[in-house]
Amino acid sequence: xxxxxxxxxxxxxxxxxxxxxxxxxxxxxxxxMSMNPFDEIAVEEAVRLQEAGTATETIVVSIGPAKAQETIxxxxxxxxxxxxxxxxDDDLEPLAVAKILKAVAEAEGADLVITxxxxxxxxxxxxxxxxxxxxxxxxxxxxxxxxxDGDALTVVKEVDGGLQTxxxxxxxxxxxxxxxxxxxxxxxxxxxxxxxxPIEAKTPADYGVDTTPRLKTLKVTEPAAREAGIKVEDAAAxxxxxxxxxxxx
Amino acid sequence: MxxxxxxxxxxxxxxxxxxxxxxxxxxxxxxxxxxxxxKGIKDVMAAAAKIDGVRAVLGVDHDSLERQLAExxxxxxxxxxxxxxxxxxxxxxxxxxxxxxxxxxxxxQQISSVTGVESxxxxxxxxxxxxxxxxxxxxxxxxxxxxRTTAFAAAGEGGSASASDSAANIGDLKSEFVSExxxxxxxxxxxxxxxxxxxxxxMGSGENFKLLEGIADKLGAAMGASRAAVDAGFVPNxxxxxxxxxxxxxxxxxxxGISGAIQHLAGxxxxxxxxxxxxxxxAPIFSVADYGLVADLFKALPEFxxxxxxxxx
Numbered sequence: 001x002x003x004x005x006x007x008x009x010x011x012x013x014x015x016x017x018x019x020x021x022x023x024x025x026x027x028x029x030x031x032x033m034s035m036n037p038f039d040e041i042a043v044e045e046a047v048r049l050q051e052a053g054t055a056t057e058t059i060v061v062s063i064g065p066a067k068a069q070e071t072i073x074x075x076x077x078x079x080x081x082x083x084x085x086x087x088x089d090d091d092l093e094p095l096a097v098a099k100i101l102k103a104v105a106e107a108e109g110a111d112l113v114i115t116x117x118x119x120x121x122x123x124x125x126x127x128x129x130x131x132x133x134x135x136x137x138x139x140x141x142x143x144x145x146x147x148x149d150g151d152a153l154t155v156v157k158e159v160d161g162g163l164q165t166x167x168x169x170x171x172x173x174x175x176x177x178x179x180x181x182x183x184x185x186x187x188x189x190x191x192x193x194x195x196x197x198p199i200e201a202k203t204p205a206d207y208g209v210d211t212t213p214r215l216k217t218l219k220v221t222e223p224a225a226r227e228a229g230i231k232v233e234d235a236a237a238x239x240x241x242x243x244x245x246x247x248x249x
Numbered sequence: 250m251x252x253x254x255x256x257x258x259x260x261x262x263x264x265x266x267x268x269x270x271x272x273x274x275x276x277x278x279x280x281x282x283x284x285x286x287x288k289g290i291k292d293v294m295a296a297a298a299k300i301d302g303v304r305a306v307l308g309v310d311h312d313s314l315e316r317q318l319a320e321x322x323x324x325x326x327x328x329x330x331x332x333x334x335x336x337x338x339x340x341x342x343x344x345x346x347x348x349x350x351x352x353x354x355x356x357x358q359q360i361s362s363v364t365g366v367e368s369x370x371x372x373x374x375x376x377x378x379x380x381x382x383x384x385x386x387x388x389x390x391x392x393x394x395x396x397r398t399t400a401f402a403a404a405g406e407g408g409s410a411s412a413s414d415s416a417a418n419i420g421d422l423k424s425e426f427v428s429e430x431x432x433x434x435x436x437x438x439x440x441x442x443x444x445x446x447x448x449x450x451x452m453g454s455g456e457n458f459k460l461l462e463g464i465a466d467k468l469g470a471a472m473g474a475s476r477a478a479v480d481a482g483f484v485p486n487x488x489x490x491x492x493x494x495x496x497x498x499x500x501x502x503x504x505x506g507i508s509g510a511i512q513h514l515a516g517x518x519x520x521x522x523x524x525x526x527x528x529x530x531x532a533p534i535f536s537v538a539d540y541g542l543v544a545d546l547f548k549a550l551p552e553f554x555x556x557x558x559x560x561x562x
Contacts, residue, residue, distance in 0.1 A: 017377035126359045129349025138424035159342045165427040214358035218384040229539035235552035248501040
């Protein structure tokens with residue numbers, strides 16, 4: 001079973017996003033960038049499948065600028081076999097990303113694609129679902145756990161009311177939620193080893209995908225700020241304020 | 250212009266998220282129809298027909314729609330889109346599961362979790378966990394939109410739309426429902442509750458969440474948690490409030506032992522009144538709280554419950 005994991009280079013989750021003064025977007029100059037946390041979980045799951053002998057080959061792909069190679073190297077250091085870098089300086093929308101990933105999945109003959117359930121920059125949460133639809137594959141979204149049984153994949157999904165289990169025919173696509181696993185830290189020897197693993201260089205044009213954006217960003221602004229309120233002395237004062245001042249009890 | 254709104258329901262009853270999505274659709278202008286896709290949905294259809302501003306209710310009744318499987322929903326919605334310029338759904342897990350499939354099949358870029366509708370093609374949506382708001386204009390012929398329902402008021406009920414059954418053309422699917430483990434609770438649903446009380450890592454253990462129960466009972470509150478508390482295994486995943494969990498906007502949100510990480514704030518900062526109990530006076534939660542109590546929660550919670558009792562709550 002070949003497993004393909006797409007990863008995205010995003011603003012590190014510990015860094016607060018700052019809106020540019022000209023309202024054109026979020027300032028990404030001179031800030032720490034990392035692999036999207038949900039994608040890290042996807043990489044970890046693929047590596048575990050390989051360690052368990054379920055996956056025969058694991059491929060990590062990233063679509064983005066030259067520096068996206070660093071993100072691919074992170075995946076390789078965690079244990080993925082090889083990388084594909086589709087280089088573009090444009091900030092592609094999920095639809096274009098899904099179209100490129102479809103072509104990559106087909107070229108690689110992937111049996112399973114594991115994606116993060118959302119990227120923490122644009123928060124669309126749509127790439128996985130779009131890719132599954134374009135491939136005409138079934139999907140297990142927001143996976144809490146997964147197991148392969150013959151040609152079927154059982155996925156326990158996190159849903160609003162609790163957990164739901166679905167059975168998918170392979171090939172299939174799974175999107176990861178936070179509880180699927182805890183990603184490992186790459187060890188120094190593995191980081192060194194990853195430097196020698198191959199990364200294939202591609203462009204969106206190689207796959208014949210039109211990446212023209214469908215959405216025009218008119219402006220990006222700071223959210224309405226919420227004013228800090230007051231500190232109260234004790235529990236009695238808190239109840240009094242909530243009841244008599246705010247009127248919410 | 251015609252807009253299709255997809256109903257949120259559990260086959261037995263229609264959920265409030267539907268009414269809120271109708272409000273968002275109304276801001277786009279044009280006729281609004283509601284799709285109820287499920288199994289044994291007569292009551293849900295009747296309820297949807299009462300929503301103000303709805304022209305017609307379409308019901309699609311099929312076994313595979315009982316759990317609204319992604320592939321089945323894709324087929325149903327895409328099949329209806331010849332007659333519509335836009336499709337809107339709440340951004341709950343049910344709809345997040347298939348809306349991207351619909352968008353891809355229509356060759357449209359989905360606009361996710363909108364908190365504002367400026368016009369028929371322009372929407373406001375949070376990005377970077379709500380640390381920035383993007384206003385985007387779609388150039389696609391059809392719009393595929395999911396709605397952050399906490400940002401919209403519910404449409405009223407006084408309408409009398411027509412309701413009709415629509416045929417489902419659902420073939421063999423590559424996925425099947427196996428089982429479901431839903432958290433059973435007598436408390437209100439987290440996203441619909443008027444009051445929410447949430448615990449964080451500071452609660453220390455799942456056992457200690459019992460300290461919140463008596464208060465939740467008195468206030469008729471739903472119980473929630475921060476990601477840290479869920480990751481630590483204190484409470485089930487479906488309690489999580491935050492950017493990657495649920496968004497809530499109750500009248501009163503009480504945060505206990507929650508530091509106030511950006512990703513948690515993104516899920517609750519639209520609450521009308523926020524109260525916070527935390528022993529760290531520099532905790533970021535206090536920067537958004539209307540009322541902050543700096544105290545050890547193990548001492549403050551029993552006192553808070555006793556004071557509620559005294560105040561006749």
